[in-house]
Amino acid sequence: MNNERYTRGLAKLKEIDGKAGENVVESLKDIAPDFARLLIEFPFGDIYSRPGLDLKSRELAVxxxxxxxGNASPQLKVHICGARNVGCSQQEIVEVIMQMAVYAGFPAALNGLFAAKEIFSQESQNE
Incomplete structure (x- = not known):
């Protein structure tokens, strides 16, 4: 796992998600090491590293x-943390989630808001 895409992707993953992202990759190594490698190389090495959008915009989109x-709560929580790590405010995250009620329905937005509430609560406990 020592190629340019992997190295670039791992650096980007650490920049965005810190330890949480590394934990996800580590948890896959015993069952699907190739998938763990692809998870670093493609999304973070190829897509997140592209010019054109800053990390804040990319994380809000994610x-x-x-x-x-509506069915990806664990991944949503990781990316809410990532959004906070790259400078998104709680208000920006809440507004983006609320906007999804229009396109994905109230249940999906409610699930997203509860995920955000959990992350924000953890943040305040760690302060």
């Missing part, structure tokens, strides 16, 4: 997409 899916 929060919106995962909220709209």
């Amino acid at each position: 929060v919106a997409a995962l909220t709209a899916m």
Whole structure:
């Protein structure tokens, strides 16, 4: 796992998600090491590293997409943390999640808001 895409992706993953992202990758190594490698190389090495959008915009887009899916709470929580790590405010995250009620329905938005509430509560406990 020592190629340019992997190295670039791992650096981007650490920048966005810190330890939480590394934990996800580590948890896959015993069952699907190739998937763990792909998870670093493609999304973070290829997509997140592209010019054109800053990390804040990318993370808000991911929060919106995962909220709209309605069934990705663990990943949504990781990306809410990532959004906070790259400078998104709580208000920006809440507004993006609320916007998803229009396109994905109230249940998806409610699930997203509860995920955000949990992350924000953890943040305040760690202060």
